[in-house]
Amino acid sequence: MNRLVLSAQLVERGALRYTPxxxxxxxxxxxxxxxxxENGVPRKVSLEIKALGIGEITVVLSKMALGATGQFGGFLAAMRNGRGMRFHITSVDASPAMAA
Structure with missing residues (x-):
């Protein structure tokens, strides 16, 4: 199963575009x-990940303020150029305080 749930902060958002x-x-x-x-030892984790929202989820994502945090759900897929992966967001749990 390819399912990822990540608590994260929205740090960058591109312009709304349309798929073919x-x-x-x-x-x-x-x-x-x-x-x-990890193996009984505390470990600090810090990462930044490229993400993509397609379809109805873009309404919620476009209303989130930069810097807002939420719980993002979705799946991982290879990027078109084959270099790296991208988190495809299919759901987001954001409180009203997180929206702009």
Whole structure:
């Protein structure tokens, strides 16, 4: 199963664009920082990941303020150029305080 749920901060949002199929799409960057236990030892984790929202989810994502945090759900897929991966967002849990 390819399912990712990530608590993260919205740090960058591109302009709304449309796919060749006519669906709205937003390119995003998300930042995550936490402390996890790995083999019983605490470890600080910090990462920034490229993300993409396509379709109805773009309405929610476009209303989120930069710097807002939320719980993003979706899946990982290879980027078109084959270099790296991107987090495709299919759901977001954001409180009203997170919207602009």
């Amino acid at each position: 199929a006519g669906l709205p799409a937003l390119d995003l960057s998300l930042k995550h920082e936490s402390e996890v236990s």
